[in-house]
Amino acid sequence: MIKEYEHIRFLLNKYWNCETSLEEEKKLRDFFSGEDIPEDLQPYAPLFRYCKESRNSIRLGNDFDKKLETAIRQKEKEKQYITIRIFAPALKIAASIAIIITLGVGIYFLVNENRKPYFAETYNDPDAAFKDATYALEKLSEALRKGEEVSIKTLDELKGWNIDWTALDSADSTDVMDSVDVEATENGHLPQSHPRES
Amino acid sequence: MWQDVTFWLFNRHYIMNNEKFHHIILSLKDNLYRLALSIVHDKAEAEDIVQDVFLKLWSKKDEWNAINNAEAYCYRSTKNLALDRLSSRAIRKTESIDPQQEGYSFIDNETPHLHFIRQEERSIIYKCIDELSQNQRLVFQLREIEGLSYNDISNVLDISEDVVKVTLFRARRKMKELLEKYNDKRI
Numbered sequence: 001m002i003k004e005y006e007h008i009r010f011l012l013n014k015y016w017n018c019e020t021s022l023e024e025e026k027k028l029r030d031f032f033s034g035e036d037i038p039e040d041l042q043p044y045a046p047l048f049r050y051c052k053e054s055r056n057s058i059r060l061g062n063d064f065d066k067k068l069e070t071a072i073r074q075k076e077k078e079k080q081y082i083t084i085r086i087f088a089p090a091l092k093i094a095a096s097i098a099i100i101i102t103l104g105v106g107i108y109f110l111v112n113e114n115r116k117p118y119f120a121e122t123y124n125d126p127d128a129a130f131k132d133a134t135y136a137l138e139k140l141s142e143a144l145r146k147g148e149e150v151s152i153k154t155l156d157e158l159k160g161w162n163i164d165w166t167a168l169d170s171a172d173s174t175d176v177m178d179s180v181d182v183e184a185t186e187n188g189h190l191p192q193s194h195p196r197e198s
Numbered sequence: 199m200w201q202d203v204t205f206w207l208f209n210r211h212y213i214m215n216n217e218k219f220h221h222i223i224l225s226l227k228d229n230l231y232r233l234a235l236s237i238v239h240d241k242a243e244a245e246d247i248v249q250d251v252f253l254k255l256w257s258k259k260d261e262w263n264a265i266n267n268a269e270a271y272c273y274r275s276t277k278n279l280a281l282d283r284l285s286s287r288a289i290r291k292t293e294s295i296d297p298q299q300e301g302y303s304f305i306d307n308e309t310p311h312l313h314f315i316r317q318e319e320r321s322i323i324y325k326c327i328d329e330l331s332q333n334q335r336l337v338f339q340l341r342e343i344e345g346l347s348y349n350d351i352s353n354v355l356d357i358s359e360d361v362v363k364v365t366l367f368r369a370r371r372k373m374k375e376l377l378e379k380y381n382d383k384r385i
Contacts, residue, residue, distance in 0.1 A: 004332075015370065016370055016371065016374055018363050018366050018367045018370065019365070022345055022347060025341075025342070025345070026345070041379035042344070042381070043377045043378055044374070044377055045319075046319035046320070046322055046323055046377070047215075047323060047373055047377060049316070050298065050319065050320055051322040051342045051343050052318075054232060054343050055232070055343050055345075058228070058231070058232050058235060059228045060227055060228055060231045060245060060248065061245070064227065064245065064248075064249070065224070067249065068224075068249055068252055068253075071249060071253055071255065072252075072256050075253060075256070075257065079257075085257075149323075172341070
């Protein structure tokens with residue numbers, strides 16, 4: 001027993017000088033967790049007991065492995081989406097370009113469509129088309145004829161007014177109006193109302 | 199169909215690596231937990247740190263062969279992450295470690311009296327550890343509790359073996375002094 005204590009004291013001395021091997025340190029720990037410790041070595045016992053106890057009793061909970069596995073599975077799942085995430089900016093740019101191209105092409109064709117002259121066959125029966133066309137042309141010619149008649153009438157009436165056209169051409173517009181007014185009042189007519197009344 | 203194929207491929211891959219993961223790395227989980235706990239003094243946070251370290255390792259499983267010392271690598275990652283967490287915390291925890299928080303599970307044959315004595319002893323040790331510097335505490339934890347070699351500790355902490363020895367020497371000296379001081383006080 002005494003010999004063992006001597007050995008321990010020797011080891012302890014080496015221990016304080018950091019000359020002990022890991023095995024010798026384990027020996028010290030084992031010795032100090034025992035019961036028979038001489039008085040002079042007692043102060044150091046708590047240190048070695050603490051080291052041994054910590055190693056034995058501070059442990060992770062039993063559910064740690066399960067938690068870790070869940071976390072790992074979660075991470076693996078996330079990884080599958082990472083590739084998509086990496087290309088996300090590129091995808092955005094590609095999508096923008098695609099939209100711009102589609103819109104551009106669409107607008108180009110739409111505008112082109114509007115520019116084309118509109119020809120469409122709306123009549124199934126050529127006779128009906130001919131009839132309608134004749135009717136429309138007749139209407140037009142009648143309107144033209146009426147217009148012509150009215151113009152001739154107006155010209156005839158203007159001749160009756162005896163306007164001095166040369167004077168009108170040389171004078172500026174205010175003078176013309178004055179001279180017309182004067183002449184018109186002299187003849188007892190208002191120039192504006194004249195064509196309509198007739 | 200496509201989903202079935204990917205599921206099969208993924209699962210096979212998963213199982214193969216899972217075995218490796220379990221054997222080499224998961225065996226270290228308690229050691230890493232203790233190291234994290236010695237730095238952050240918070241059980242939930244320490245557990246979170248260990249999980250993060252493992253997740254990081256898992257995501258790098260293709261590079262495992264390139265890591266020549268997986269054990270030191272794990273310790274180092276844990277240490278770095280724990281120190282990061284500690285410094286990012288708004289209020290740094292400087293109060294001494296609460297023995298109740300340390301999560302000791304007691305051996306059944308411990309009598310209440312012995313339990314009390316052990317608890318007192320532990321609180322003395324906590325006080326002593328509190329007096330150590332950050333580096334001394336790390337070296338102390340890795341050597342005395344995890345039982346790492348000087349070479350491994352120098353790998354974990356990125357310092358030379360001589361510095362490890364000097365730091366450990368000072369830590370032990372300080373512990374010795376403090377323990378003797380406490381003993382004198384008790385008497």
